[in-house]
Amino acid sequence: xxxxxxxRHAETVWNRKRRIQGRQDSPLTPEGExxxxxxxxxxxxxxxxxxxxxxxxxxLATARRIAAEIGRPLEVEPRLRELDWGAWxxxxxAEIGRSEPEALARQVQAGWEFxxxxxxxxxxxxxxxxxxxxxxxxxxxxxxxxxVTHGGVLRSLELFLSGGVLxxxxxxxxxxxxxxxxxxxxxxxxxLVEVRPLEAPSAAxxxxxxxx
Numbered sequence: 636x637x638x639x640x641x642x643r644h645a646e647t648v649w650n651r652k653r654r655i656q657g658r659q660d661s662p663l664t665p666e667g668e669x670x671x672x673x674x675x676x677x678x679x680x681x682x683x684x685x686x687x688x689x690x691x692x693x694x695l696a697t698a699r700r701i702a703a704e705i706g707r708p709l710e711v712e713p714r715l716r717e718l719d720w721g722a723w724x725x726x727x728x729a730e731i732g733r734s735e736p737e738a739l740a741r742q743v744q745a746g747w748e749f750x751x752x753x754x755x756x757x758x759x760x761x762x763x764x765x766x767x768x769x770x771x772x773x774x775x776x777x778x779x780x781x782x783v784t785h786g787g788v789l790r791s792l793e794l795f796l797s798g799g800v801l802x803x804x805x806x807x808x809x810x811x812x813x814x815x816x817x818x819x820x821x822x823x824x825x826x827l828v829e830v831r832p833l834e835a836p837s838a839a840x841x842x843x844x845x846x847x
Contacts, residue, residue: 637772640678641782641815642833643789644689644697645670653727655805657720657754660692670812671697674833675704683707684778687771689715689785698783707781714767717785721754728805746801757801761791765825772819789815796827 646667649656663671678701686709688698695711702709723731731739742749750756764784771780787805793815794801816828 636821637775637777637819638779639768639771639782639815639817639819640681640683640779641784641789641792641817642674643786643812644691644693644783645674645812647693649725653729655720655724655726655728656693657717657724657751658691659724663693663696667697668700670834671700672704675701677833678781679705682779683781684775685710686781686783687712687715688783689713689717689788691716691785694783694785701781701783705781712767712771714763715782715784715788718751718757718760718787718791719754720751722752723754724751749801757787757791760787761795764788764792768817768819768825769823772823789813792817793827793830796825 644663644667646664647656647661648664649661650667651664654661674697683705685707686698686702686705688694688709688711690711690713694715698709728739738752742751747758747761748756768782771782791801793799796817812833813830814833815830818826818828820826
């Protein structure tokens with residue numbers, strides 16, 4: 636059985652501005668850099684075998700700091716990228732809601748078929764992420780793999796594995812940073828074990844080792 640711990644990248648400049656990053660990038664803020672190093676210290680005692688990261692700059696910047704703290708090799712997996720937001724990249728949802736309210740409303744109602752103009756659907760995102768994790772599980776049977784990816788990836792995977800419903804364009808602010816604990820059994824099926832805060836507002840809260 637392969638155990639995955641999935642987290643999103645640390646805070647970026649565009650996160651602060653609520654701008655949609657998608658396939659584009661903005662750098663980590665100074666606080667984001669501190670967050671990544673802090674997460675590495677929090678997660679260092681849980682027996683990770685390797686770190687797997689999206690090839691986006693913000694995910695790699697986060698993963699490199701964490702990998703340096705925990706002393707494990709880092710591998711890059713392009714299929715763990717964020718959703719391609721196409722023409723809506725770089726804008727805020729408030730801006731899109733003002734200029735294209737009907738188009739945004741139609742996409743929100745589309746659920747897994749949500750597709751920004753010129754971008755990809757959530758279903759396409761989910762398919763590539765599941766394929767990436769399945770391949771990682773086959774190559775690393777019995778390993779514990781820390782995955783550094785994106786908020787949209789975590790949200791889609793969590794809802795898919797828990798049977799939840801997609802009814803918003805993006806995750807509501809305030810949920811905070813968290814770690815998804817997912818296992819892949821001998822049958823190749825992924826199972827969501829637990830979702831826990833990665834960091835409380837004022838201090839890091841280590842995940843329970845037994846669940847990782």
